[in-house]
Amino acid sequence: MTQVSTTPTSEPRHQGLVCRRCGCRHFLTVYTRPRHDGIVRRKRCRHCGQAITTREKII
Numbered sequence: 001m002t003q004v005s006t007t008p009t010s011e012p013r014h015q016g017l018v019c020r021r022c023g024c025r026h027f028l029t030v031y032t033r034p035r036h037d038g039i040v041r042r043k044r045c046r047h048c049g050q051a052i053t054t055r056e057k058i059i
């Protein structure tokens, strides 16, 4: 019997996202853009307006 462990790929990984400037974790997603190798999300800090870009890879 073979046991296969499935890893959920649709699970959001925003837990570790912290603003470098003010340290808050509240972000507004400006836009989401699908790419050939994943998804690029543009986010903006709710408090100080610091813009960050996150990349999510689709396997």
Ligand SMILES: [Zn+2]
Residues within 6 Å of the ligand: 019, 020, 021, 022, 023, 024, 045, 046, 047, 048, 049, 050
């Ligand atoms: Zn901030």
